[in-house]
Amino acid sequence: MKKAKQTRKPAHHHAHMRHAARTDAPLYLVRRSKIHGNGVYAARDIPKGARIVEYLGERISHAQADARYEEKGQDDGHTFLFVVSSKVVIDAGVDGNDARFINHSCDPNCETVIEGGRVFIEAVRDIRKGEELGYEYGLTWESTDDPDELANYACRCGAARCRGSMLDPVPLDKKRKAKRKAAKKKAPPARKKARK
Ligand SMILES: C[S@@+](CC[C@H](N)C(=O)[O-])C[C@H]1O[C@@H](n2cnc3c(N)ncnc32)[C@H](O)[C@@H]1O
Numbered sequence: 001m002k003k004a005k006q007t008r009k010p011a012h013h014h015a016h017m018r019h020a021a022r023t024d025a026p027l028y029l030v031r032r033s034k035i036h037g038n039g040v041y042a043a044r045d046i047p048k049g050a051r052i053v054e055y056l057g058e059r060i061s062h063a064q065a066d067a068r069y070e071e072k073g074q075d076d077g078h079t080f081l082f083v084v085s086s087k088v089v090i091d092a093g094v095d096g097n098d099a100r101f102i103n104h105s106c107d108p109n110c111e112t113v114i115e116g117g118r119v120f121i122e123a124v125r126d127i128r129k130g131e132e133l134g135y136e137y138g139l140t141w142e143s144t145d146d147p148d149e150l151a152n153y154a155c156r157c158g159a160a161r162c163r164g165s166m167l168d169p170v171p172l173d174k175k176r177k178a179k180r181k182a183a184k185k186k187a188p189p190a191r192k193k194a195r196k
């Protein structure tokens, strides 16, 4: 009797602990990916909208990022850089966390959300345990870039609708042009403004 009671109690306690441990268990794990190098995988089911991990690393300027990686010569298409704004780039090659291992996907189950200058990776749909996490990189480029260099950014995500590239479909210079045009259209006539 005594013994049974003793074992039942810890057993109950254990079951409770296991439950607590499960909900606290990490959402993701890092392992080799078929897409490229390491990848990040759901360690349990993740509901749509869940904030999974923050993209951490050293915060530097675009000029610093260019100096760091362009001067290395030989662009192999590997990057740990995340563009936060026109001023800030996060270099996850320095003080980065596991978020830097999330590969690009053309049919992504995650998206990046920028909040107060910080970058978070969130689920855009329900993700099953074991699925590899991915988001749309939309890497910035210019139409004047060397095509041979751009070829380094070919995509191997394997999605049925793979775009074949991790690059943003529209180069930066074209975007800037479109933005200027839109601003011109939107701006009220100068005289109207001056009269105020
Ligand atoms: C932020 S890292 C992602 C982690 C990377 N797999 C690793 O092990 O370091 C970004 C780099 O991974 C590679 N990569 C990520 N997604 C890819 C994809 N869909 N197709 C081909 N290469 C990819 C590219 O070299 C890219 O520059």
Ligand SMILES: [Zn+2]
Binding pocket: 105, 106, 107, 155, 156, 157, 158, 159, 161, 162, 163, 164, 165
């Ligand atoms: Zn793809």
